[in-house]
Amino acid sequence: MPRNTVPGLTREKPEYTVVEVTPKLAEKWLKQNTHNRKVRENAVFGYARDMEAGKWAENGEAIKFAKDGTLLDGQHRLHAIVLSGVTLRMLVVTGLEIVTQETMDDGRKRTVADALTLRGVPNAVQLAAITRRALMWKQGVYRNVGSRPPTNAETLTFLGEHPELKDSTSIAVSLRKAVALPSSVVGLTHWLFSAIDKDDTDWFFDRLGTGANLEQFHPVWTLRKRAYEISNEPGRVPEDMLLAFVIKAWNAYRDGSQLRLLRFTPGGANPEKFPQPK
Incomplete structure (x- = not known):
């Protein structure tokens, strides 16, 4: 034709x-x-x-x-x-x-962070990443990959529906230097845990940042130790593994249990299901 x-x-x-x-x-x-x-x-x-x-x-x-x-x-x-x-x-x-x-299409595509920056929203880069991960989590995508990544419009709409993500982002940014974990992991888990128990969440993240008054093998003590060990190892640890560690530590804290080791094995003959906060 x-x-x-x-x-x-x-x-x-x-x-x-x-x-x-x-x-x-x-x-x-x-x-x-x-x-x-x-x-x-x-x-x-x-x-x-x-x-x-x-x-x-x-x-x-x-x-x-x-x-x-x-x-x-x-x-x-x-x-x-x-x-x-x-x-x-x-x-x-x-x-x-x-x-x-x-x-054509020679310029860099505008991101959610760009849109938030234009709106004058603080911590735009971190807020965009945390909101995207929160939306993916709600869609049942627990790892930072997927065949249907959220669009800018979907992410911004989700943020409008969940303004509390801004508070979780502020916590993540404030702990950035104190905790050897990505802001996206800290912000997402703070948001997830806050929906379960706000007081426990406040205590958990305060101790995660300070390490104060934690006995050996307390879940937060073990999480801090493992995160710093990983940060000093060569190579890059997948974000979803660190996310699983935080959730496992939270669940042990909520159960009142000690936690001696933090492991997550999503592959192999007997793959481990992704932990869910409780």
């Missing part, structure tokens, strides 16, 4: 139009997608979820076509419109030189 068969896309010079892009129109335009990078399914799924939830922002980013009608930029958005079944207003630019595609 020739690349200029979609009516109205061929132009000799750049023109700018706002168009109501329906799923049917998006399918037509995708037939002109003959000169583009490989589609990233995770991006399409994320965009589609935002569109279905009404969280897609009309931010001026354009769907772009070359002079001959070739789709240059916007394939992921168009695939998401088809997948979601949602009609959206889009800025459409036609009549571009095909070589301009080499300069």
Whole structure:
């Protein structure tokens, strides 16, 4: 099929139009997608979820076509419109030189931390990371990986629903120099534990930071010791292992038990289930 068969896309010079892009129109335009990078399914799924939830922002980013009608930029958005079944207003630019595609999407993608910084929110980087992990945890993703990572819109919406994450982030930042654990782990566990028992959480994290009045093999004593041992070992320990250690220490503290060793073995013949705070 020739690349200029979609009516109205061929132009000799750049023109700018706002168009109501329906799923049917998006399918037509995708037939002109003959000169583009490989589609990233995770991006399409994320965009589609935002569109279905009404969280897609009309931010001026354009769907772009070359002079001959070739789709240059916007394939992921168009695939998401088809997948979601949602009609959206889009800025459409036609009549571009095909070589301009080499300069498209050349900037760094804005992150949740960027959005929070623009809002003037303190500890934006740490808050973004902790909110993302909290949302993943609620979705049943306990390790910092997943086939469906949260979108910026989903993460910001979750933060709006759980403003207490800002308090957990403040605690994590305040303990950054005292505890050999990532802020994302400290912030996430503080948020999880606070929903179970606020007084126990306050005591647990106060002692985690100070180490004061802890007997040998008290769960917090063992956690502090293990965290510092790991921080001095070569290589990088996965975040989910450290997260499991904190939860195990918390559970032992809540049970009133001593804790001599901290281990987590998610692989092998008998993989250990990820611990849940109680």
